[in-house]
Amino acid sequence: MMKLSTKGRYGARLMLDLAIHYDDGFVLLKDIAKRQDISEGYMEHLLPHLKAAGLINSLRGARGGYKLAKAPSEISLKEVVQSLEGPLTPAECVVAPSVCKRVSFCVTRDIWKEVGEKISQTLESVTLKDMVEMQKNKGKASLTYNI
Amino acid sequence: MMKLSTKGRYGARLMLDLAIHYDDGFVLLKDIAKRQDISEGYMEHLLPHLKAAGLINSLRGARGGYKLAKAPSEISLKEVVQSLEGPLTPAECVVAPSVCKRVSFCVTRDIWKEVGEKISQTLESVTLKDMVEMQKNKGKASLTYNI
DNA sequence: ATATTTCCTACTAATTTGATAGGAATAGTT
DNA sequence: AACTATTCCTATCAAATTAGTAGGAAATAT
Ligand code: FES
Ligand code: FES
Numbered sequence: 001m002m003k004l005s006t007k008g009r010y011g012a013r014l015m016l017d018l019a020i021h022y023d024d025g026f027v028l029l030k031d032i033a034k035r036q037d038i039s040e041g042y043m044e045h046l047l048p049h050l051k052a053a054g055l056i057n058s059l060r061g062a063r064g065g066y067k068l069a070k071a072p073s074e075i076s077l078k079e080v081v082q083s084l085e086g087p088l089t090p091a092e093c094v095v096a097p098s099v100c101k102r103v104s105f106c107v108t109r110d111i112w113k114e115v116g117e118k119i120s121q122t123l124e125s126v127t128l129k130d131m132v133e134m135q136k137n138k139g140k141a142s143l144t145y146n147i
Numbered sequence: 148m149m150k151l152s153t154k155g156r157y158g159a160r161l162m163l164d165l166a167i168h169y170d171d172g173f174v175l176l177k178d179i180a181k182r183q184d185i186s187e188g189y190m191e192h193l194l195p196h197l198k199a200a201g202l203i204n205s206l207r208g209a210r211g212g213y214k215l216a217k218a219p220s221e222i223s224l225k226e227v228v229q230s231l232e233g234p235l236t237p238a239e240c241v242v243a244p245s246v247c248k249r250v251s252f253c254v255t256r257d258i259w260k261e262v263g264e265k266i267s268q269t270l271e272s273v274t275l276k277d278m279v280e281m282q283k284n285k286g287k288a289s290l291t292y293n294i
Numbered sequence: 295a296t297a298t299t300t301c302c303t304a305c306t307a308a309t310t311t312g313a314t315a316g317g318a319a320t321a322g323t324t
Numbered sequence: 325a326a327c328t329a330t331t332c333c334t335a336t337c338a339a340a341t342t343a344g345t346a347g348g349a350a351a352t353a354t
């Protein structure tokens with residue numbers, strides 16, 4: 001249905017959480033899971049991908065945890081989603097031409113490619129820092145509403 | 148993986164095929180299936196959606212078949228994909244807020260919404276007529292190559 | 295040593311996707 | 325009226341993907 005899987009959605013929230021706590025040193029997965037209300041066990045599966053993509057660092061053992069490998073302003077949402085969901089294209093054959101026999105003359109493929117590029121551009125234009133700012137503003141707004 | 152399902156992909160090819168044969172009256176599903184190399188039985192499932200969306204007309208019985216309900220220039224790829232895949236948004240909660248408890252303060256949701264709008268815009272800017280033109284140009288190019 | 299935490303692997307359950315099958319309803323043709 | 329060709333409808337099945345759980349090994353600080 002053209003949906004992101006939970007990998008991408010949970011991953012975005014995970015990274016946003018790490019960005020919010022960027023100055024707090026290593027953050028416990030347990031705490032992220034609690035704050036974001038996501039199963040700790042499931043979220044564990046996301047971390048190797050994020051690490052392989054060079055987006056986070058980890059330390060094990062007591063006092064261990066996770067933290068961003070770069071400043072929030074240096075990490076785009078595109079990197080996050082892509083590391084978890086794979087290529088951001090609506091059709092496999094855009095990135096793996098061998099899966100379709102019709103690649104050489106298929107018009108729809110050209111369009112799927114273009115759509116994928118638009119998605120990439122959009123996600124690339126948003127950094128974790130932007131998201132932290134957005135979150136702060138949201139917090140303010142809801143406080144105002146409560147007065 | 149942020150992929151379109153075969154519904155959307157096959158549907159786009161089906162509609163392109165109908166657009167190419169727009170002047171030929173009712174077109175047989177059998178012929179579309181043969182030309183596009185898609186299982187006739189499976190493609191059958193797509194047609195009710197396209198019809199419900201007012202994109203095609205059908206006639207049953209002998210000499211029956213399918214044809215576009217509007218001129219190719221009046222049908223955007225967005226309508227086609229949307230009728231088959233549902234809302235063009237990367238996360239369910241954008242369109243059905245009740246599925247997440249965090250809607251009121253969730254930043255990622257705002258972003259998924261924006262991405263969905265970009266996808267919509269891109270698909271909306273392409274009509275079946277555009278696709279037919281693209282196909283013609285492809286045909287020309289490949290002929291040239293063969294000389 | 296001990297407690298805490300990441301890391302790794304295997305397994306299971308649930309959902310979605312892709313595909314097939316059989317026949318009812320409809321419309322033209324003879 | 326009988327016949328043929330086609331859409332239309334529903335049920336079913338198989339395969340693949342996604343979501344989630346479990347158990348324990350490896351590493352690090354105290
Ligand atoms: S959809 Fe893959 S080549 Fe057309
Ligand atoms: S992902 Fe649905 S509200 Fe955040």
